[in-house]
Amino acid sequence: MAKIRITKEFVFDAAHNLPHYDGKCRNIHGHTYKLLVTLIGEPCSDIHSPKCGMVLDFSDLKQVIKESIVDTFDHALIVSADSNSACLKQFQEEGKFVELPFQPTCENLTVYIAELLLRQMPKNVQLYSVRLYETPTSYSEWVVTDNQ
Numbered sequence: 001m002a003k004i005r006i007t008k009e010f011v012f013d014a015a016h017n018l019p020h021y022d023g024k025c026r027n028i029h030g031h032t033y034k035l036l037v038t039l040i041g042e043p044c045s046d047i048h049s050p051k052c053g054m055v056l057d058f059s060d061l062k063q064v065i066k067e068s069i070v071d072t073f074d075h076a077l078i079v080s081a082d083s084n085s086a087c088l089k090q091f092q093e094e095g096k097f098v099e100l101p102f103q104p105t106c107e108n109l110t111v112y113i114a115e116l117l118l119r120q121m122p123k124n125v126q127l128y129s130v131r132l133y134e135t136p137t138s139y140s141e142w143v144v145t146d147n148q
């Protein structure tokens with residue numbers, strides 16, 4: 001049977017800053033991130049299965065992404081663990097704060113998301129790509145064929 005790619009799109013808002021960066025993104029600012037997750041697999045051919053004809057039920061994909069990515073990052077401040085600002089430390093006590101062991105660029109967040117999802121893929125389905133838009137015209141993309 002033919003392999004098919006399916007994609008689901010998510011949107012979340014988050015703030016971040018890029019310490020040591022030589023441009024204005026060194027300051028805390030926000031983005032409306034758009035996340036596209038694409039899986040590849042063969043549609044279920046079991047006519048007795050409620051998932052017949054599906055690679056994966058879109059609602060199952062939605063649940064995984066929502067729980068592991070969107071709920072974590074939406075309306076959070078995302079910072080690198082090596083940030084040492086007193087302002088950030090204060091925010092950590094009062095707000096939704098995600099500290100990551102890397103600079104929270106679009107590229108690094110994309111890899112982080114891909115690696116999180118790779119650990120959660122159901123059998124018979126493969127993560128094909130993760131595309132993360134930081135602005136309507138800028139995105140980074142992880143693709144399985146680039147990383148094998």
Ligand SMILES: [Zn+2]
Nearest residue numbers: 016025029031
């Ligand atoms: Zn930014």
